[in-house]
Amino acid sequence: MIRLAGLGVIVLAGGILVTVGAETGHIPADQMAKAARSDSISIPTPGELFTALEKSGKINWAGQYRGPIPVTYSNRAQIALNLGGLIADGFIAVEAKDGQQVKNIGSDIIKLAKALGVSEKLLGRGSSINEFAENNEWDTLQEELEATQNEVKSSMQSHADQDLVILVTLGGWVRGTQVVTSAIVQNYNEQSAKVIRQPALVHFMQSKINEISPELRNEPLVKDVSEELGKIEKLVSFPEGKVPDVEQVRKVNQAVGKLMEEIESKEAPK
Amino acid sequence: MNRNLLISLSVFVLALSGIARGDTDAEVQARKDALDLAAAFSNDGFKVRDGYWCGVVKSHDHSLVAVNLYAGNQYWFSAGTTEPAKKIAVSVYDETGKQVTTDSYENGERAAAGFAPSGSGQYFVSVDLVEGEQSSFCLVYSYK
Numbered sequence: 001m002i003r004l005a006g007l008g009v010i011v012l013a014g015g016i017l018v019t020v021g022a023e024t025g026h027i028p029a030d031q032m033a034k035a036a037r038s039d040s041i042s043i044p045t046p047g048e049l050f051t052a053l054e055k056s057g058k059i060n061w062a063g064q065y066r067g068p069i070p071v072t073y074s075n076r077a078q079i080a081l082n083l084g085g086l087i088a089d090g091f092i093a094v095e096a097k098d099g100q101q102v103k104n105i106g107s108d109i110i111k112l113a114k115a116l117g118v119s120e121k122l123l124g125r126g127s128s129i130n131e132f133a134e135n136n137e138w139d140t141l142q143e144e145l146e147a148t149q150n151e152v153k154s155s156m157q158s159h160a161d162q163d164l165v166i167l168v169t170l171g172g173w174v175r176g177t178q179v180v181t182s183a184i185v186q187n188y189n190e191q192s193a194k195v196i197r198q199p200a201l202v203h204f205m206q207s208k209i210n211e212i213s214p215e216l217r218n219e220p221l222v223k224d225v226s227e228e229l230g231k232i233e234k235l236v237s238f239p240e241g242k243v244p245d246v247e248q249v250r251k252v253n254q255a256v257g258k259l260m261e262e263i264e265s266k267e268a269p270k
Numbered sequence: 271m272n273r274n275l276l277i278s279l280s281v282f283v284l285a286l287s288g289i290a291r292g293d294t295d296a297e298v299q300a301r302k303d304a305l306d307l308a309a310a311f312s313n314d315g316f317k318v319r320d321g322y323w324c325g326v327v328k329s330h331d332h333s334l335v336a337v338n339l340y341a342g343n344q345y346w347f348s349a350g351t352t353e354p355a356k357k358i359a360v361s362v363y364d365e366t367g368k369q370v371t372t373d374s375y376e377n378g379e380r381a382a383a384g385f386a387p388s389g390s391g392q393y394f395v396s397v398d399l400v401e402g403e404q405s406s407f408c409l410v411y412s413y414k
Contacts, residue, residue, distance in 0.1 A: 051340075052342040194342065195342065200336070204338075
């Protein structure tokens with residue numbers, strides 16, 4: 001149960017705080033199937049994933065950095081996927097409290113976003129990221145990265161590029177999962193391994209990819225990503241209450257690592 | 271920059287962005303109320319997720335939103351609505367449809383439910399109209 005001490009009493013004044021028991025209700029499967037789902041609330045950010053991982057112990061975030069990726073892709077789907085991956089890298093640098101790395105990644109994010117022709121307002125985000133990084137404002141930086149990601153997606157939607165939005169989200173999830181599984185394999189414990197179980201999340205992203213235009217869906221990279229995602233869904237589908245062992249986590253890491261390699265490869269598959 | 275000032279600014283900017291997207295006035299107000307409530311949890315270290323869901327709450331019905339949560343994190347789901355809805359409630363169900371135990375906050379047009387999942391996976395947040403008539407609602411969530 002969450003401790004409520006320290007909440008804003010002014011805002012909460014007059015309300016009723018209670019603990020609601022679990023025995024009071026049940027919703028049928030057909031209603032769950034019809035529940036609203038959206039990118040903006042049903043898919044967690046990399047920051048949420050990293051926050052959960054940190055609960056099980058200190059993580060060597062700087063040890064999870066990767067080398068610089070090209071920012072000169074010409075394929076729009078590949079740019080979108082890598083943009084998501086870079087935003088996840090930004091979250092990693094924030095967790096590592098590494099201002100210079102945040103600034104470097106922020107600069108690459110802006111370059112890739114500009115290649116997609118998204119809003120000029122993003123240039124302002126780049127300046128904010130630099131300013132917050134120089135002032136070591138880590139919580140604010142995390143919020144700024146989330147806002148940047150949302151602004152990229154919002155700009156894509158207004159430019160009739162809505163099909164690319166799910167690719168940005170997916171790129172972020174793949175990179176985030178690669179980092180988290182790598183950290184768990186390096187220092188396995190059951191509490192941290194629990195974060196790997198996300199079958200509905202992967203299934204939802206797969207369903208969103210199935211909704212994009214046939215032209216984009218049939219691009220070789222997107223096709224490969226979709227196929228690999230189907231395999232990854234099986235790897236993260238553990239029964240409720242079952243904690244994956246280190247070998248199962250390693251398999252997920254290998255699968256997302258292979259996918260990330262393909263996403264960041266300079267030459268997208270023909 | 272002062273963190274509280276930033277949170278206030280974020281609430282303002284997020285409300286404005288709703289206007290820019292063509293959300294109805296009721297949705298914008300509901301979203302502002304939800305964010306105001308979520309901001310209170312920020313004092314306890316919760317980060318407000320920069321995302322939201324707006325919908326409609328009806329009498330004798332509940333609106334369900336699917337979310338994917340991580341074991342280890344703590345969450346607060348905050349909802350706001352506007353007249354003619356008078357009172358709403360927020361509850362959470364696991365992937366089997368069973369209601370989970372939550373800390374709940376209810377204050378007329380604003381309500382929240384908080385809990386820490388023991389397992390990662392899909393959960394369903396339900397926003398129920400307890401009193402009043404059909405209206406727009408908005409849901410945001412915070413985590414730490």
